[in-house]
Each structure stands twice: as C-alpha cells, then as structure tokens.
Amino acid sequence: MPTATVSETSTRTVALIGNPNTGKSSLFNALCGLNARVGNYPGVTVEQKVGRLTGSKLSIDVIDLPGTYSLAARSADEAVAVNVLSGELAHQAAPEIAIVILDASNIERNFYLFSQVYELGLPVIAVLNMWDRVEAEGLTVEAEVIAKRLGVPVVCTSANKRKGIDELRRTIEQTLQSPRTKPASAQLARAQFPEAFHQEAQKLSEWLHSNGRKTSLYKVDRLLIDSDGHFQKSLCQSGLHEINTQIEQARERLRVAGCKVPMFETKARYGWIRQLIDGAVTRKETRSASSSDRIDQWLTHRWVGMLIFALIMFVVFQSIWWVAKWPMDGIQWIQGLASGGIEAFLPPGALRSLLVDGVIAGVGGVVLFVPQIAILFFFIAVLEDCGYMARAAFVMDKLMTSVGLSGKSFLPLMSSFACAVPGIMATRTIESRKDRMVTLLIAPLMSCSARIPVYVLMVSAFVPAIKYAGGWISLQGIVLMGMQSIGAIVAIPVAWLLKRFLFPGEPATFLMELHSYKWPSMVVIYQRVWERVVSFVARAGSLIFCTTILIWAACYFPGDHRLLDESVATLEQLQRTQAIAPVSLEQTQIEENQIREKQIEEKLGEVNRLRSELIETSFLGMAGHRIEPIVRPLGWDWKIGVAVIASFPAREVIIATLGTIYSLGTGEDEKSQSLQDQMQQARRPDGRPVFSLATAMSIMVFFALCAQCSATLMTIRRETNSWRWPIFSFVYMTTLAYIGAWLTYQFFESWS
C-alpha cells in the first residue's frame, strides 16, 4: 500500500473511463487544461491521452480513454480502454484510481460499466457528468443516496461548463491519500451471479494459477463469459492454447447447470443497478417528441436526409472557394512585400536565392492556403459538435451496405476529409475486422485538407471563371467540388472489390447511439480550428521547409551562378538609374534614356536566358529530363513531373516545389508575379503553354487518387501491424492515380 510520503514525490496516475460521449475528454480538458478532441458522437477518442492534473500539489497524471459500453471489449478502441485500465500493457502499470464518468441523464445504462469497473479492485470515483441535463430534462437524481449505497465518492459535474471540476480535483487528491479499501464482495454485482458460475470461476482460477498465470477474478469472469473474448485471445497468443478447451468445458458444465452464458451477467448487473438507484432516480414520463426528434424527422429521413447531407457537403466545399479568396489576397500581398524587402537588402547570390526562391516562394506559397484549411475545419468542428455526424452515418448506412460496409465505416471516412491519419485511427471503432481493413484502405482516397491547396491553385489558374445563378455558383467552385468528391466516388468500386475478394463477408450489424443535438461550443470549435492551423503551419515550417530547401538546392546547383548574379546586379543598377532619371524634353537626355532602355532589355534577355539554362542543367533539371517520358502521357513537362514526385512525402510540397522552380526559372520581369500567373505564362520549347486545362485536370485527378502522404502510410503500418498494407495502399493508389490522370488528360485533350 503506498504511503503518503511516497505519494508526494512520485507521479500517480488516474484514468477516466465511461460510456462513449459522456464527456470524458471534456472533463480531461477541464482537469488538465489541455485540448483533447471533443465531439458529439460516439468514438471521438480512440487512443489514450495523458495529461497532468493542474492545480494540485501532488503530481497526478490523468489518462483519457476511449469510451466503451462494457469491459467486454469488442473493437480496438474499446480494447485500448480495457487494456489500460486492467494493467495489461507491458510498459504501463494500471492506474491507481478509476474515475468512472456517467451520463447523469441516463444513469441506469451508465452504471452497467460502473458495476464492471467496480469489480476490478481499484479505488473508484463516480462522476455524474452532464448534470445540467438532469435539471433541464426534469429528472431527479439523488447523488448522496447513491454515494451512500455504493460507498464510493460521487461527484456531480458539467464538464462543458467547467462546473464541479474543483470538487472532482479535491476528491481525486483525497482518494489518492486515503488508504486503499476494497469493496466487500457482497457489495458487488458479481455476488448476484449464479452459484454454478462462482464455482466454475474458482476452478478456472485455480487451473490458471497452476499453469503459472495468476489471474485476477475479474479476468477469469471475462474469460468465462465472453465468447472468443479479448483476454482469451491474448492468453492463447501467449502460448496457453489449452485455455480454449478449459473454457469450452466450463461453459458446457454451466449450460447443463442451467446458467445461460452470457445472459446471466446482464441480468445480474441490471438487478444490482435497480437496487442501487431504487428511489434515488426518477424520470418524468414524456411522450411528446423533443426538439431533437423533430429535427431528426428530416435529417434521418431516407431521401430528404441524403439530400440534406449532399447539400451540406456542397456548402462546405463551395465556401472553401467563396470565403477564402480575400484573406488569401492579403497573405499574397505580404509575401510580395517580404521578397521585395529581401531583394532590396541582399545582393544577388545563393543566400538571396535561398530566401526568395526557396523560403518565400516555396514555403510561403503553402502558408497561403491557411484560410481554406481554417474554413474546412470550422465546418467539420461544427458538424461534429452539434451531433450531426452520427445522423449522417445513420443515413449513409443504406449506401454503405451496398458495397458491403456499414454506417460505422462512415465516421472514419468523413474524418478523412480533414486528414487521413485521424481517419485511419478512427477505424478502431469498427468491430468487424474485415470492415475495418476495407475502411482503412479506402480512407486515404477521401479528399484530405492537404489536397485543397493543389486544387485551389490549379482551378483558379486554369478553369474559366464562369458564373451561374447570378454569381452564386461558379464553374470553378463546381470543379473544386468535383475534385473533392472524385476520391469518394472511386472509393465505392474499390471498397466493393476489396470486400468481395480480399475480405469477404456479410455486412456487419449496425448499432449506434445518436446523441441529442446541441449548440456547438465556440471553445471546442476554436480549439479544433486553431490546432489544425497551427499544425498546418508547423508542417509547412518543418517537413515542407526541409523538402523545399532540398528542391532549391537541386535546382540551384551545380550550375555556375556568377555570370547570372553579375548580370542581375547590373540590371538592377540600370533599373535604379532609369527610375530616378529626370523626365526631360532635352534631346540628349531622351537619347540617353532610350539607350538605357535598350541596355535593360538586352540584359533582361540575357538574365532570362541564363536562368532557364541554369535550371535545365541543374541536378533537378537533369533528373527531370530523365523522368519526362514517364509523365509525358499525362500531359506534364519535366517541371511538373519532378514537383509531383517530390510531393510523395506530403502533398503540399508540390506548391512549394513549383513555387521554387518557377521563381528560379522564370524571367526577371515576371518575378514579382504570383505562382498562378507564372504558371499561366510558362511555355514549352515549342511555344505552347505548359499548362492547359487538360494538364491541370490531370494533375488534380492524380492528386485526388494518389497515396502521397508518408504519415498516412506510417499510420496504416502501425494500425495493421504489417508492412503489407501500406505497400498495398501505395501501389493500388498510385496505379489508380496514373491511370486516372492519363484518362483525364486524353479526355480533355480530345475535347478541347
């Protein structure tokens, strides 16, 4: 038993556990001052998150866990919660306190998990969260009565309003400092299990002990009750294969004795709960439909619901186009100022080129797209926090079953529209392993936020700005929307094929709670948007920055830049004198001016020629010419080819790379233009423009379908525990992308 002196020096850990969507992460944020993701649908948290309790003299780590309805884990996220709580992980001891978060407006069901956690033998604290709902829904919950009957501390909180947090903090400290007491076994729900079961549990426990596996009673219970359960599998994997026959025999004996496994467990637990809350909880009987019901009438309607979903997606994607224009212009203006400033202070040379062509034109070009990212995440946060996501999953279940998946797969896929990494992580909530694998493999096809910069750049440069419906709908916006949906559309046959040939099986059952609607919380939205913007900028500053430097170096070397730098210096000198020369009517001065103008023109021609020569003979240029035959069928020149290949680690790199290549390679007179203008003016050796509509479309389709994200591939590797699946994803997506881009190019070429 830990003593008080030890406790003051060492770090203690407590864990938050509870049903999905009961506010564990909200409470965790309130306790630790962090911003773990919060959302109004089940399965937001899928891995454990650790934070340090603020405002306490002791050093206490709080662990936020995924939600689960019971300790009989069925999906990977539930297994995380169970493993952490029962100390199954090799490198991590079990927490010292289990804080069970219960939805106070749905006590009965929530105490089911509590009754299981209570049997783990850890000290527990019961937190009745969503206390504000109790008052609003006209329930009465007598927390003191429950506390007295249970003999554990009960705290009432409203996590999203930060109410009751201090009391919970105090209770945690007190519980850590008081001596550990175990509840009397008669107090547990387990005491109400049939006698035959207790005997079998005892037998199995002894058998395990004699095989050198001392196992807690709680685990023995789970072994006997859950068919093909979580612990049975892990014992089997650890080499104890006999456990299977032991359990089978025990279950057979139980059946003969008339004990129905696993039904007796739920019966006993709900019986225990009834005694516990008898008289302490009353619910007003309401027949009238709530406002949630009235909204649901439409949002979950078979056709109307689908239509509304399509409309919402349309508005989200269109607004990326509408709203982001203005802030982007602002950022572009700042970008121009910065490069102008550097050019005024630094003489021509490698450093100036690195700053202007590499950093500002490259990384700055990526940062330009922050407004789009912010708007996308604003919408995602609103949809997640108001409770719509679960409805969308409900509506989409019908479509998903037609390719062999279930509505459960919809949430991870929707999440992948923001970023595939959390999307792939979210597949942990899918119980069926086959469905999970298929979902995980198609998730990278969903159009993530990293593709937006590429689409926006290409669309604004090469799609005609035709407007319809009085300017409300534009062709550019529609093409952008089409690009964002193309991945999802291609995913349909891919999912069907995967499900048919690699992971055959019936569609899994669909069982999901739809939580009441609520007004999205401004804090939650702000945190989500801010977090993503920061991570986008950080990515631009780290991974993309490094790649851009490499690209710049490959573009800059090994050519001899002395001649170019000298010419640029002379040119700038000439331009300066020209600018300050008086506008005069005297014949001599006019002649002088004309001579200077001619000199400037000549120099300019020389500089431009030197620039394009240098870039053609740079390392990148040489490599680019090598790969040109591969990308020519797609309508790309070598510059696009290397830019696309460079963006395999991260999609945004293409913007940075094109920015650097064009900044280094275009003429001096076009330098101050935006990347968009430079691309529009780029010419092939034969004088045709480099980019046509067909080229732009083929680039976009390639990006829509290609697996250009090292982080995604690493996540697939981690989640599937094998290299096979990331390699598989990479190969199938890249092949699809190449074929898709080729078809697109051929189509638009023949059409235009």
Place this chain on the structure above:
Amino acid sequence: MITDSVPLPIEFLPCDSQGTIVEMCGRPCQVQRLEELGIRQGCKVRMVCRGEPCLICIEGRRISLRLGDSADIFVVPTVE
C-alpha cells in the same frame, strides 16, 4: 397498457408508436451487446424512424439498429 396481442419483431412497430420489449434472441454476444446498450426485456421503446436501419428511442436515448440475421427483438405494441 399492454394488450395481449402477439409479439412482433421490432421492425414492424409503426412509426412513432410505443411498445415493450418482451423477448430478444439471436447470437448470444449480439444480444449481450444490445443489453449493454440498454435494450432489454421490459424496456419501453418508441419507433422514431422505420426501415433498415431503424431508429428507436429507449428511455430518451436514440439508438439506430440494423441487426440483420444476428438477433431479433420482439415487442408488444402499447395501445393508448
């Protein structure tokens, strides 16, 4: 008030009408999961949205269901 009419599978409960669950059968682990979610014998359910999947309301919680062949829930409709 419960009439002594025959129990019917929950899918046949008309929209917006109530019933009481009288029996659940099917794969044991599926039934166990339903019970963990609070869908149990003796519970009053209201059908919010019929179909596949359907949306039911139990004690103020809305749960969507598509069980296929894995389990059956039988209810006796309540008559007002």
